[in-house]
Structure formats: C-alpha cells, structure tokens
Amino acid sequence: QVQLVESGGGSVQAGGSLRLSCKVSGSMWNTFALGWFRVRSGNGREPVAGTVRRGGTTFHNPSLRDRFSVSLDTAKNMLYLQMDNLKPEDTAMYYCAAGNGDVKLTEPHLWPSAGPGTQVTVSS
Numbered sequence: 001q002v003q004l005v006e007s008g009g010g011s012v013q014a015g016g017s018l019r020l021s022c023k024v025s026g027s028m029w030n031t032f033a034l035g036w037f038r039v040r041s042g043n044g045r046e047p048v049a050g051t052v053r054r055g056g057t058t059f060h061n062p063s064l065r066d067r068f069s070v071s072l073d074t075a076k077n078m079l080y081l082q083m084d085n086l087k088p089e090d091t092a093m094y095y096c097a098a099g100n101g102d103v104k105l106t107e108p109h110l111w112p113s114a115g116p117g118t119q120v121t122v123s124s
Contacts, residue, residue, distance in 0.1 A: 002026045002113050009118030011091040016086050020118060022079040022096030028053075032101040034072060034079045035059070035108030038092035039117075045109035048094070049081060052105065059105045086122045093117040 008020040022035065035050025049070035050059040060072055069082045079096055099111035 002028050002031050002098045004098060004113060004115035006094065006096045006115045006118040009094060009120045011087055011121045011123065014122055014124050016122070017082070017084045018086065018120060020081040020094055020096075020120075022081075022082070022115060024077040024079060024096075024098070028077075028098075030100045031098050033099045033103060033108075033111070035097050035099070035103055035105070035111070036070060036079075036081045036094060037097055037109035037114075038090075038094045038120075040092040042090070046092075047107060048107045049110045050097075050105045051079070057105065060110075071090055083120070086120075086124045088124045091120060091122050093119050 003026040005023045033052050036048040037045050038048050047061050051070050051072050069086045071080045096115040097108045097111040097118045098113040103111050
C-alpha cells in the first residue's frame, strides 16, 4: 500500500508563493497517478492537479492552472505543487493523493489513497 506525507504548507500573504511536497513511499506497483486536492472551509473536496507516474500527462483544475503547477520527481519519489500568486480563497487543507489504473486523472479528490494533509493559509 502506498503511503503519502505532505509538507510545505504554512501562512503567506496574498500574492506570495508556496511549494508543497509529497513524499511517496510503500508499494507503488499499481500506482498509476499522483495528484493534489484541497478542502476549503465549508466546502467539499476540490481537485487541484494530477500527473501520471509515467508519460508526463498532467491535469490542472482550469480555475487554477495559471497559478498552480504539479510536478513529479520519480527518482526521489516526490510530488510537488508549486502555487504562485496565492489568494485568500486558496486557504485550505491540501492533500496528496494516489490512484491506480481505474482512476480518472481529473478526479484526484476521488482517488482511494490520500495523505494527512498540509494547511495553507493566505492572508489579505
């Protein structure tokens, strides 16, 4: 079973940047994709971005793609989310997720495995 641990969250002012990291470990033989989703206060899970482990195909939520970018370092088993020009509405708990071959790349918020999350708070 795959294990996921996020880091890099914190507090930042609007307009700032953060890079979230996700350490991926454990049994990854059937892990097809890795990604991010978030949960904002009072809202459900929202897909942020995803990438397949092999091939380079990525997905970004259209409302975030001009500011957020997902990347994968397969040598280090690390997943990243670069977030630029952050806004107060980006305040949320961000989760790293993993999915097998049955998942849709556009739906990381529905994948079966997720980490404990890291909090991002953006002040105006």
